[in-house]
Amino acid sequence: MAKQRWSSRLGVILAVAGSAIGLGNFLRFPVQAASNGGGAFMVPYFVAILLVGLPLMWIEWTIGRFGGGFGHSTAPGMFHSLWEKSKFIKYFGVIGIFGPMVIFIYYIYIESWLLGYSVFAITGKYAACTSEQSMAAFLHGYQGLVKNEFFSGLAPAYFFFLITFILNIGIIYLGISKGIEKVCEYALPVLFIFAVILIVRVLTLGAPDPAKPDHNIVNGLGFLWNPDWSALKSAKVWLAATGQVFFTLSCGIGVILTYASYLTKQDDVALSGLGAAATNEFAEVILGGSIVIPAAFAFFGSAGAAKIASGGAFNLGFVTMPLVCQKIAFGNIFGFMWFMLLFIAGVTSSISLAQPAVAFLEDEFNFSRKKATGVFAAVAFILCQPAIFLLSRGVLNELDFWGGTFCLVLFATVEAILFAWVFGMDKAWTELHTGSDITIPRIYRFIIKYITPVFLIIVLGVWFWQDWRSTIVMKNVSAENRPYVLATRIGLVLFFGVLALMVQRAWQRRKRSLSADLSAIGLPKAEGGQCDAS
Secondary structure, three states: OOOOOOOOOOHHHHHHHHHOOOOHHHHHHHHHHOOHHHHHHHHHHHHHHHHHHHHHHHHHHHHHHHOOOOOOOOOOHHHHOOOOOOOOHHHHHHHHHHHHHHHHHHHHHHHHHHHHHHEEEHHOOOOOOOHHHHHHHHHHHOOOOOOOOOOOOOOHHHHHHHHHHHHHHHHHOOOOOHHHHHHHHHHHHHHHHHHHHHHHHHOOOOOOOOOOOOOOOHHHHHHHHOHHHHHHHHHHHHHHHHHHHHHHHHHOOOOOHHHHHOOOOOOOHHHHHHHHHHHHHHHHHHHHOOOOHHHHHHHHHHHHHHHHHHHHHHHHHHHHHHHHOOOOOOOOHHHHHHHEEEEHHHHHHHHHHHHHHHHHHHHHHHHHHHHHHHHHHHHHHHHHHHHHHHHHHHHHHHHHHHHHHHHHHHHHHHHHHHHHHHHHHHHHHHHHHHHOOOOOOOOHHHHHHHHHHHHHHHHHHHHHHHHHHHHOOOOOOOOOOOOHHHHHHHHHHHHHHHHHHHHHHHHHHHHHHHHHHHOOOOOOOOOOOOHHHO
């Protein structure tokens, strides 16, 4: 089966940027900035980008292209390509399939809410909600957490979930260049257009209430960006900034590895990685930081904006912004643009989360694109159901922690050490610059080899020191939810085990295939190397 390829450099940059540009850019980032020192938050944020974000981007782009040269589009094969003597390193690579799929099975449900709210904005379904309490009740009714005057059950949410799921599977089925790349080439410009229109409207709000002239957009921008330098003394702020960088760049998930595997040997990974990161940062800092919090300040004042920021990303997106849009002319149109912007960002992210699993089936089991997509769709659809029907039982939060937080940092640590210390910094640096139009400053040899892995090890170590015991014993989980959380953990362990067994079987198949080929031409059978079946 011929390996798929991107059709252009712009296409792969937009695809990787689309993977990174998601709900976190427009919801999580402004909350983190407003809650952690405002403008001062940008100091640890950019430090984390320079010392962790960019190095990991280059590491993943390089490993992905290198592994793709051996016919691997997922982490197990790529890790084995970097360390052929190890019989077990490929099993660490299972995280690069496991993590994205775990995120996919809850992320796509949240994504479907955005499609539903886009329709609700145009049709005026939540127009009667004029307070924070009523808008929150509307959201809880839609999620099926309660039955109220807005919703009597989960049917509307499930309907939009089905549409979103089918849309994602359809894009994945079309493949790399005709599906993912083509969608991102059209979707990201639309996303940016909607974002710019919303920013222009927000920046022209002035002081919406003449009786409260201090509640204006300039002060709203100041509320978000004026620095509280004392916040830099807090380790919590530095950890929050690092976590946001991880979250926003899609590093440590395994997606970039898969996307980069469809490059050719001479494709530029240094400039492409930098371009994708820059596109994402523009979306996050310039666009994401200029919409919700400043608008909330203009309508609700300093105390209201602070309360909104402390309420978290979901309240910001599904409660605050609809209320803001209802207070301005043509609010239904702006509300539609807001939710459709987030929906587009969600789609470009979720299709990237699905690709590693589909690519694994294609590469290691010789499945056709149609068969691989069908198997993925069937398994993913079943696995999505607990996050939908047990939302109130903590299942979604549990999936988010293990798939979107713990595995992310663990996987990034493994690949950073593997790249710089096992593969070797000399070979790694040469591979990174092969086909490159730019030369990365040599200081990054030191950063990639020492700073990035040490930083990641410290983050993991701090978590194990402070939180592992309380996490394992479910200290912060209510008694009625513990059976559901425990069942979720057992399910995740079983799922990881199944993937590990599939990796083992794939290597056995490769060894048998290579041995048969060698026997056919009269050479000794393969031992170890790329086809080690352990």
